[in-house]
Amino acid sequence: MSQINAKLSRVFQQMADVLEILGANRFKVIAFQKAARVLGELTVDVAQMDDAQVREIDGIGKGMADRIHEFVSTGKLTEFADLADDVPAGVVKMLDIPGLGPKTVSLLWREAGLTDLEQLTKALDTGELEKLPGFGKKKIENIRKNLAFAKQAGKRAKIGNAMPLALWFVQQLSDLKQVKSVTYAGSLRRGKETIGDLDLLVAAKPGDAQAISDVFVGLGPVADVIAKGETKTSVRTDETAGKMQVDLRIVPVESYGAALMYFTGSKEHNVRLRERAISIGMKLSEWGLFKQDSDTVVAGKSEEEVFKALKLAWVPPELREDRGEVALAENDDLPTLIELSDIKAELHAHTTASDGKWTIRQLVEAALRRGFHTVAITDHSKGQVQANGLTEERLEKHILTVRQVAEEMKGEIVVLAGSEVDILTDGRLDYPDSLLKELDIVVASPHAALSQEPDKCTARFLKAIENPYVTIMGHLTGRLIGRREGLSPDMGVLLQAAAERGIAMEINANHWRLDLRDTHARAAIAAGVKLAINTDAHGPADLDQLQYGVLTARRAGVTKNDVVNCMTKAALARWLKSTRA
């Protein structure tokens, strides 16, 4: 995302927060939230667009377009500066505490005079808050717990850590005889790259809920119980399980489908579905779909049943982000999303020749066990000294070794001699063309100068894309989730160049990277650029990361036809040849 888009997105979100606390008109608040989201997902730099183009962005009205114009030309928003003066920043921060909505925050600030979290923490102990309307002992106790937790947590988990934990909990609960169905929901089911908390859903007889939640709070990784109620229990896991919050909801079998939809979200998608229900004379809640006038149950047991009753095609969870999926479902126009089993080749992997932990042979056999027809050996290039990158001499020898294994495996799997060649700071590649020419496949990726200015790295990548031997642009932005922001090149320009060259852009499936990210991948297929989904495997466990790359692709609406790793053996070989300009 461009810097200016990101900045504007933050300013609009803060506007929405401040307006909410001030009790502004609901629609105004929603307009700012929407604009913040749209800008956050926009892959074109708004500073590069003229006013007419800005106004054409879906979700940006005239008023927002004017604000964007002001911000782009002056670097600030007068309206925001004025409002922000009215509400202290510490008060806005209170909104991040679970259970503290704008009404409560407004009371804490205007009635109790609290202006930051420190003051709130103290006030919770003095008893002064009990004078506020609606502030009973229980409410105060809840705020205290949530505040402590928010201070603790704050960070979102990477999907690669959240997924195994969720599957473990699901397995434990499914072993209970009272549990009729159990699954995970929330952002994890939507395949997001980071997860705030885990949401588990169980179908059971209401009378069994108590027994199930008793078992749940006693499970190994559970360190604290945050809340325990009739149908909802929240716990926090211990250090080894990432100190994650896990919410468990227990619903009757008849409501399981509706509840699964509700707790899968996203919130914005749910709003769309409720609107849809109302438009056909029904109402939708976590308990089911009902007729508006008589409260008769129309559907609720399964998601399929509820979607059908809403006259919509079933929407895959990864698409439930209010990015137009409900309209597509209405016309039965949803894409057939790629699945893990569609992947038939690994095109970016390392061996002991550079920094991998397995031999060529071990890597090839693992690929074969996965049912792949092709695997590429792409060790690091010479500039990656810390990763034992191959000098030109070593690469020459390495190619011969790979070709020998390829010969031995002939008929079973195609083994390609490749390289993950460094894109140097100025866009030149780390090997001369005469050497790249000898390879079957070249993955070009950045590993250094990862805080370059956008225009610099755009030019850098353009140059790499234009190299006649590059096959795939690897982990383009170089970000590491939660650790390194990475580069923000002009994706529009790069995608156009990649489309013209006919080369692929990688979704690096490693859960630290997921690079391209979902919004980039969506822009890539819209621009007609092929994607590659690779694990960048360095050892035996790494091929399992593929699932996260596939989830990211699904969030982007990617089908198997968009991905070179899904081609047949012959088609992939033809495509590789075609990339040689």
Ligand code: DGT
């Ligand atoms: P996360 O946990 O931050 O990664 O994101 P989610 O999407 O898992 O959000 P979470 O855990 O707060 O709630 C799970 C789903 O439950 C959410 O996607 C939609 C639904 N939900 C939760 N709270 C609300 C709410 O206040 N209003 C509506 N409409 N839906 C909600």
Ligand code: CA
């Ligand atoms: Ca969640």
Ligand code: CA
């Ligand atoms: Ca939750």
Ligand code: ZN
């Ligand atoms: Zn690599």
